[in-house]
Amino acid sequence: MPQPSGSDERPFADRLAAALPELRAYASRLVRGIEREELVQEVAARALRSAESHDPRRPLAPWLRRTALRAWIDAHERGAREPASVPDPQVAVESDELRAVEMHEEVEHWLGRLAPAERDVLERFHRKGQSLREISAALEMPEGTIKSHLHRARRRLAALREVEDED
Amino acid sequence: MERERAWACVHAALDERRDPLDDALLQEWFAAHPEALEEYARFERRLELFETTELAAATERAAPQPRRRLLELAATLAAALVAALAAPRGTPEHEAHPRSANAPSPRVVDYRLTATRVDAQRSFTASRSSDGPLRITNTSNALPTNGTLARPHTDTFDPETNR
Numbered sequence: 129m130p131q132p133s134g135s136d137e138r139p140f141a142d143r144l145a146a147a148l149p150e151l152r153a154y155a156s157r158l159v160r161g162i163e164r165e166e167l168v169q170e171v172a173a174r175a176l177r178s179a180e181s182h183d184p185r186r187p188l189a190p191w192l193r194r195t196a197l198r199a200w201i202d203a204h205e206r207g208a209r210e211p212a213s214v215p216d217p218q219v220a221v222e223s224d225e226l227r228a229v230e231m232h233e234e235v236e237h238w239l240g241r242l243a244p245a246e247r248d249v250l251e252r253f254h255r256k257g258q259s260l261r262e263i264s265a266a267l268e269m270p271e272g273t274i275k276s277h278l279h280r281a282r283r284r285l286a287a288l289r290e291v292e293d294e295d
Numbered sequence: 296m297e298r299e300r301a302w303a304c305v306h307a308a309l310d311e312r313r314d315p316l317d318d319a320l321l322q323e324w325f326a327a328h329p330e331a332l333e334e335y336a337r338f339e340r341r342l343e344l345f346e347t348t349e350l351a352a353a354t355e356r357a358a359p360q361p362r363r364r365l366l367e368l369a370a371t372l373a374a375a376l377v378a379a380l381a382a383p384r385g386t387p388e389h390e391a392h393p394r395s396a397n398a399p400s401p402r403v404v405d406y407r408l409t410a411t412r413v414d415a416q417r418s419f420t421a422s423r424s425s426d427g428p429l430r431i432t433n434t435s436n437a438l439p440t441n442g443t444l445a446r447p448h449t450d451t452f453d454p455e456t457n458r
Binding site: 198260275 | 305306309310322329332333334335337339340342344345346
């Protein structure tokens with residue numbers, strides 16, 4: 129839905145209500161049936177809870193779409209953690225933590241496959257919070273090379289499952 | 296938009312320390328390809344793990360490993376832990392002072408779960424104390440060469456007996 133430029137003076141709840149049809153259409157592209165309504169309700173609830181974090185000078189629709197994607201990811205991860213066949217909460221906690229250990233192992237494996245330069249750049253950018261320019265200066269490499277290392281390392285992380293399947 | 300282009304948008308957003316989910320092109324891409332959103336979610340979680348956890352492989356190259364073995368060991372340990380918690384604790388003292396129907400059941404206040412990878416002599420320990428956060432630590436040396444498994448350790452508190 130097109131948003132007026134400049135600050136929207138309407139109360140947040142009114143703006144949210146006006147944006148619901150578009151949000152519902154967006155949600156229906158992610159999930160179907162009753163899950164769509166659940167997603168819309170979750171997004172609306174999150175939006176109301178964090179209304180203060182939205183800049184009224186910016187359009188609401190993209191903000192809601194991002195919230196919808198975030199809610200979808202959260203629901204997806206929750207679903208993966210809580211199989212229906214595990215009724216005992218204690219067992220569910222254990223499963224959750226085993227999954228964390230497993231993921232820890234996966235990331236360890238991934239790190240072991242990176243070239244030293246890729247690991248160094250990744251460490252500086254994602255752990256130490258250094259900017260690309262700072263890393264470029266510290267390692268005396270062009271910024272484009274730094275980006276290449278960084279992107280390659282991230283691509284390997286994204287494709288980790290495929291890499292492991294090759295083992 | 297093609298997949299490569301979508302991932303280029305993800306990298307560009309991360310390079311600028313923006314949330315990729317804020318990107319209008321990616322919002323369209325993920326709506327058109329929900330399976331790509333699943334892939335992105337997995338990637339994001341791993342990246343978050345890298346950002347927040349100390350990993351031994353940051354300084355040494357990890358050998359290819361049979362992941363299944365770790366999972367089997369961890370599953371065995373989890374089963375042992377759950378079985379230990381579920382087992383009846385019938386002692387003469389308990390029989391003399393049977394728990395009332397409304398009494399709260401024993402609660403785990405802290406525990407530690409260790410999985411040892413025999414081939415790499417490395418162990419992972421997940422632990423939690425009281426209501427504190429889950430901690431995962433990684434030990435890469437000082438393990439017995441025969442890869443002895445650490446035994447799961449549990450402490451329980453019984454509000455009735457105060458033990």
